Amino acid sequence: MKISNNDRAKILSQALPYIQKYAGKTIVVKYGGNAMVSDELKDAMMNDIVLMQSVGINVVLVHGGGPEINRMLEKVGKEPTFINGLRYTDEETMEIVQMVLAGKVNKELVQHLERRGGKAIGLCGIDGSMIRAQKLEDGVDLGYVGEIVEVNTKVITDTIADGYVPVISTVAGGGNGGVYNINADIAASWIAAELGAKKLILMTDIRGLLEDRDDEDTLIPMVNISDVPKLQRQGIISGGMIPKIDCCVEAVRKGVGRAHILDGRIPHCILIELFSDEGVGTMLY
Amino acid sequence: MKISNNDRAKILSQALPYIQKYAGKTIVVKYGGNAMVSDELKDAMMNDIVLMQSVGINVVLVHGGGPEINRMLEKVGKEPTFINGLRYTDEETMEIVQMVLAGKVNKELVQHLERRGGKAIGLCGIDGSMIRAQKLEDGVDLGYVGEIVEVNTKVITDTIADGYVPVISTVAGGGNGGVYNINADIAASWIAAELGAKKLILMTDIRGLLEDRDDEDTLIPMVNISDVPKLQRQGIISGGMIPKIDCCVEAVRKGVGRAHILDGRIPHCILIELFSDEGVGTMLY
Amino acid sequence: MKISNNDRAKILSQALPYIQKYAGKTIVVKYGGNAMVSDELKDAMMNDIVLMQSVGINVVLVHGGGPEINRMLEKVGKEPTFINGLRYTDEETMEIVQMVLAGKVNKELVQHLERRGGKAIGLCGIDGSMIRAQKLEDGVDLGYVGEIVEVNTKVITDTIADGYVPVISTVAGGGNGGVYNINADIAASWIAAELGAKKLILMTDIRGLLEDRDDEDTLIPMVNISDVPKLQRQGIISGGMIPKIDCCVEAVRKGVGRAHILDGRIPHCILIELFSDEGVGTMLY
Amino acid sequence: MKISNNDRAKILSQALPYIQKYAGKTIVVKYGGNAMVSDELKDAMMNDIVLMQSVGINVVLVHGGGPEINRMLEKVGKEPTFINGLRYTDEETMEIVQMVLAGKVNKELVQHLERRGGKAIGLCGIDGSMIRAQKLEDGVDLGYVGEIVEVNTKVITDTIADGYVPVISTVAGGGNGGVYNINADIAASWIAAELGAKKLILMTDIRGLLEDRDDEDTLIPMVNISDVPKLQRQGIISGGMIPKIDCCVEAVRKGVGRAHILDGRIPHCILIELFSDEGVGTMLY
Amino acid sequence: MKISNNDRAKILSQALPYIQKYAGKTIVVKYGGNAMVSDELKDAMMNDIVLMQSVGINVVLVHGGGPEINRMLEKVGKEPTFINGLRYTDEETMEIVQMVLAGKVNKELVQHLERRGGKAIGLCGIDGSMIRAQKLEDGVDLGYVGEIVEVNTKVITDTIADGYVPVISTVAGGGNGGVYNINADIAASWIAAELGAKKLILMTDIRGLLEDRDDEDTLIPMVNISDVPKLQRQGIISGGMIPKIDCCVEAVRKGVGRAHILDGRIPHCILIELFSDEGVGTMLY
């Protein structure tokens, strides 16, 4: 790309209406998948979060950390156990999960943001009792996999008010002093709802919701949440898409303006979504 | 220009360090000349001022209005009188100047900014006793041409704190109840100094300070204010450039970080100056 | 008048209950007519506005400027055109109206207030998008005569909170970027209603509403707004009084405590109204 | 006095520059003597204090209460004892003094101010440890007569900031838990100094400092504090005037703008002093 | 008592949940009876009030002063008159009551609190027009005995916000300028209700409500206010207990969390009540 300064300035100037639209608003971003693994994508993403902060958007960054967790489990020689395709989280695994998420991935993201001139604080669901959880009771015993009982956003709004991007690991405390691992998409959805966020953005490794899951050209750019049951019956929403769409539907139902499933493999996909008229994934409203 | 969304996003993302540099800082812009006459240039300029406001820059817009004044003087059949090349401002002329600047040009600029989603208030030196002036005593009697005695920035900082861009006509009150016309470059320089602004930007109709005034390729991009006397002796600073450079030197001497002479004929020249590494005129420091 | 210091002090001391009554309250004053033309009356008025400000009343000063506009129109050789007795405002006239009101009369009032130690800012309906207007559609085409669509008081309350008297010219912007001339009585009535003012005061050149319009001794000091239709049918409210009374009725209906038609030809008539038990015009409630 | 409304309004309007002069400033008034005994004078005084508060002056009212104390001492059959002309204050007397000042005179003044729409709180030197005192060691043992060790104005500035006139009895606590009676003129002088007041006003029962103490027409309207020693040597300052002048000198020396000895027998003497160019007593500067 | 530092620390550490329970809450304490007469009990009480303030409780201290009033009445040779067992308060008695309560007892309490490092201000119902009263009309003429018409808590909340314990004498002003003596239990109950206090505590000279009034071991620790009528019919609530219980019931009915009748003869009884699970009197809820 060789672009003249004049064109550069013109492009910047065209960002104005979008900046005005989001300034002072809260956007919750669930960050995970490829966007978190590739150095180039991560660089772009971190830059964009700081940019969003610098134009006055209140960004809340909720992250996962699957690959790092697996790497660490392997290191301690821990064999993964699966029940009905779901990972069983015993106490030792839970300890590793917490350490990797809250101690490593979380603080690395904070460091990335700070190095780019952003202001960030790394939190988990335990800090300020942000997320209260209990053992997920879903027929099978999955150990320390938890479900959210309550989200208390005070620690989030405090840190936003102080000028920081809260970076959140979805490890949560239980009433009994225990610790639970919470699905990051679900946590992001709850947090967005409790904050009354304008947008919830879930970063994924696919283009969005596809009419034909084998053809990326069949992207469905917008879905009204009332059409979700039909799409599910039609099999268009299926597999791993089901829980993601559910998170979006829940958020929109509780008052979040828009929920997006974005393709994290596209660099700066958030900027494209926020600062142009062209969307880059599927928007639920 | 046909630029992909990806490139667009990349360009936006590259603006981050510049936004961080100026956010929360005060920049005083003297707006006049061609940039104010051409509709296209004016559109770009107004857009850019609102953009600057939206990324957290405290913009103060000081404007002139020569062509409009002349048009109005002509309408009332007023013959311009010149003394040693300077316009003599009799009482009737002063009345026209005040009305055109504070009543027309000023409010038009405010309307432009507001229509683009900016927040603006139109002020002149009389409001909140912002500029106190007296008759310019400079050998010849130029009538109601004034010189600044004191600048009181309270009304400027109040309006900035309330979230408005103060748009300022350089008409000022005298101690005796009279009204004086103040040179807008000089007023902008005083205001920048009193506000402790980070930058003073003077929009002109030339590229900047030129080594050879007939060759725009000989632009001098940076001048240390200690070199100004030498440049003046060499004749490089001469003619209409002298008072402009003087305004810049005064501002820098009183603590303004940088003073710029920009070429208002280039659309978005302010954005190029602020949001890229490439300057577009002459910077004094 | 030769009054002893003791009597002077006694009179001051008797002002206490009235000061207590209005301190912290908002009073919108429409200023125009003779009170604005005579130097003596203007001096008294400006003094009284500053006095009101100094005892804690939030004064909002809305002004007209008929005579000045006429003088300027004459100067540019503009023939007034009337349609059904209403002035047709073409584009050139509108330009003059705006310049005279917002550029001259407005700033002169600000200067008067500031010179007496008051704090004032001159605004028009364009600043902070205070008044949004559209073309008056009333059967005939009156050009740039506008009617109010919406009043946004933020810029007024901001300036009051900062300690200034907002002085307001009733020139307003349209959605399309155009500018309209708004009747000042109507604008004052809207502004008073939107601010929830305690009082609206319209300065006129007559004693108030008269039982017999040719006999100033037949002043009707108080009118309940429910009696207005009857008074109109009886012909007591007629001619130029009709729109003034309408403005008062509208304001009271929307929650303004009291609306007054005062005789601006009496020096300090506002002080008499506010700081004694004796009224000096007609009060609507 | 039969004064027209017009004249009334004119007089009010002339108060403006004086109101502007004192608004936001602190004035400490020592109230005692005849002004406190006569119902008519007290009514005028209370009204004036509330008026001063209502135009934005921070009034601090320090009061004495001699006659009430004597009446109460008589009631309990307490014989006054004098040593070198000074009243000896035994424990029982001190108890009466405290009760009369802090419990009766003080609260009566508060009630008067509140009934006129003022906001007031009654305090003594004990509240918030405002005045710390010790036994006056002056050659003779005067019992519980105290001298000031330290004045802590926090409780005064807190109550002013909350919008109340602090009404202060000059009873003070000692380090040992004891209570002392403090001369009210001296306390007012200390308080004025510690507050950095603009004015200290001592109400007395004479016209002011007289050249010839038997001729009220020989009032000395202004005294520079550097001339006080000379006036004392000349015997012009003598007798009961000495301590009063001393209080004024001390206050001015410590930074109080002006100190006044006013004739409390003149109704509204404070208003005359503050709101006209004519003084009514002796001013020290 | 010889307690090791370790045990001392343990006891302190056990106070935590109680401190957390009351921090930031308002507790109104009516202080009177033996707790006010015995030096040892008073010392303990004053210490405890400051302790409560220091752990973040907003304490409001309402006091009586019977014995001091009697002592003073005796001193002036005033014979008490009783009508149906109630004290008739003539004007002279009222004057003594006011002086003793607001001038002596009140300021002594303030001094005690200040000497222990607390911050306190002494107020009565007149200050800031806190309590408005009228003559008690109850069949018989009791002179200046008053009943409460209205409680305005602004002066109380102002002083709390400034960090002071308001110490309140229950002398109140009437609309007519008169002064009335108010029963302190009733005043405390009204104040607690108007403040929305968490607790009202009445200090008495008995253990609490007793099943058998002659046997202190028959204490009834808790009473639901709905059971009060029955207990009254049973004669368990009788005599002097009736008005005390009424005050408690009124407070609880108007929203006060709990009302307590505590035995002021037990040192630190308030601390025992607040900072342990064991109550020390009768609690109404």
Place this chain on the structure above:
Amino acid sequence: MKISNNDRAKILSQALPYIQKYAGKTIVVKYGGNAMVSDELKDAMMNDIVLMQSVGINVVLVHGGGPEINRMLEKVGKEPTFINGLRYTDEETMEIVQMVLAGKVNKELVQHLERRGGKAIGLCGIDGSMIRAQKLEDGVDLGYVGEIVEVNTKVITDTIADGYVPVISTVAGGGNGGVYNINADIAASWIAAELGAKKLILMTDIRGLLEDRDDEDTLIPMVNISDVPKLQRQGIISGGMIPKIDCCVEAVRKGVGRAHILDGRIPHCILIELFSDEGVGTMLY
């Protein structure tokens, strides 16, 4: 221990002067060693931190985590390498250190505090760029052992102002994006100094500084920092005591009021230190 409620209340009441002494002050506590391993000691400690917070002390909790780190290193089969007796921290070890400290120990402490009703946030030196570090250059290469370059307390003071106890892991970011392990005593000392803390408290596993290191009865309760060199020469300060004393000396030199070496093996040792006259370790001043 069987203590009556009366004695309990008395003990609480005696804590008042100590609470007053520390309320609103900042105390930095380095927490580690046995106090962190034993469940009973940890319970007591967590309770005491919340108690300190609840009486208005600004506690900053800096923690280590040696045993947990060792346990984890063992788990991943990492052999410790020592150079001159100092642990060599390679990249893999550093990763474990960060995860254990910032992800496990830190959040566990936060959870403990929150469960007791405290408000806490877990931070490390990376959050808000609190601690900037560089590779420790000390003759030998110790890998990722860092030394502090700068401490930025904004994120600490922000969280305190929001009402949280900041719990801090001493992992810090380097300018190059790397991460370093910082000695917790040193970090606590720096943080205390930058905050201008009133106290620095280092929890250890010994009684304090001993005259004879083998006899706990030879405790030196107070050391003036000017005597430290002599004590070092005498061999009284030796071995592991040297760096601890150095941290204390540095803190006091930079303005921290007092530095303490406390015996963490005594339950509630902090409460004994703060809330009694008897110290429990060695105080440097």
